[in-house]
Amino acid sequence: MTDAERVLRVLLHDLRTPLGVAQGYLRMMQEGRLTAAAETERAVTKALSALGQTARLCQDASDFIDLDTGGDRVRTADVPASELVAEFSRLAEHKSAAIASSAVTDGAQVSLAGDAGEVAEAVFVVVRSVGSGRTLRVESTPGELRFLAAGTEPAGGVEPFDLWSHGLAVAAAGRRIAWSSGLIQKLANGNGLIVTFPLRHGTGAPTTA
Numbered sequence: 026m027t028d029a030e031r032v033l034r035v036l037l038h039d040l041r042t043p044l045g046v047a048q049g050y051l052r053m054m055q056e057g058r059l060t061a062a063a064e065t066e067r068a069v070t071k072a073l074s075a076l077g078q079t080a081r082l083c084q085d086a087s088d089f090i091d092l093d094t095g096g097d098r099v100r101t102a103d104v105p106a107s108e109l110v111a112e113f114s115r116l117a118e119h120k121s122a123a124i125a126s127s128a129v130t131d132g133a134q135v136s137l138a139g140d141a142g143e144v145a146e147a148v149f150v151v152v153r154s155v156g157s158g159r160t161l162r163v164e165s166t167p168g169e170l171r172f173l174a175a176g177t178e179p180a181g182g183v184e185p186f187d188l189w190s191h192g193l194a195v196a197a198a199g200r201r202i203a204w205s206s207g208l209i210q211k212l213a214n215g216n217g218l219i220v221t222f223p224l225r226h227g228t229g230a231p232t233t234a
Contacts, residue, residue: 028093035193036086043075043082050075085193092138092200101205104141106133106170106224110163112145113172117161122153126163133224135170138204147198148172148220151209154191155218170224175217183210183219 026034050068059065107129117124137144152161152174162173186209188199199209208221 029090031189032086032089032193032196035189035196036082039082039192040079043078047072047075047079082193085197089193089197089200092197092204101136101138103134103136103225106130106135106165106222108141109135109137109145109170109222110165112141113148113163116145116149120149120153122161124161124163127165129165129170130167130224130226132226133165133167133170134226135222135224136206138201144201144205144207147201148207150194150198151188151202151220152218154195155211165224168224170222172220173217175212175219182213184213186211186218 050072053059054065054068059068110126110129114124114126139147152172155174160174162171162175164171164173188196188209202209202220206223210219210221211217212219
């Protein structure tokens with residue numbers, strides 16, 4: 026199955042619930058089954074929320090296709106790694122997520138497909154896909170910048186992470202991370218996730234740890 030077929034299959038599956046919810050509330054209003062003003066207001070709120078979800082799903086699909094078919098049109102640029110960390114930290118704070126961060130090596134850069142805010146949001150979407158109750162950590166070495174949603178990395182190491190099992194938003198975010206030379210892996214005990222970016226210093230090739 027191609028990625029385009031996956032997008033279509035997931036989109037068709039995920040659209041059914043919010044469209045059904047919106048249709049149900051609108052039908053109740055059309056049939057006059059909601060007589061109290063509070064009931065009508067609640068139905069409108071629920072229908073609008075469901076329609077908003079369909080719009081986000083369509084945007085997620087569009088984002089994935091744009092990144093998947095972009096080829097040479099997807100441009101990357103080196104930005105300070107500290108800028109990516111700052112954007113991620115601001116987003117985590119805005120979402121009331123606990124975060125611990127270590128200092129980034131001076132002069133370190135990451136090559137991003139998009140601005141730091143867009144990539145930070147993609148990382149946040151991916152790491153939060155394994156659960157919102159985990160503390161987020163940012164770690165930096167001379168060669169790598171790592172974003173983790175876990176306590177400690179187990180001795181068993183890491184294994185591949187199935188983006189598609191978490192929906193279109195995570196798949197689209199994962200594709201932006203991949204275009205930014207990022208690697209997404211699941212901790213082997215199933216208790217967390219790690220996103221790793223190679224660090225550059227100046228204009229040279231990625232450093233090694």
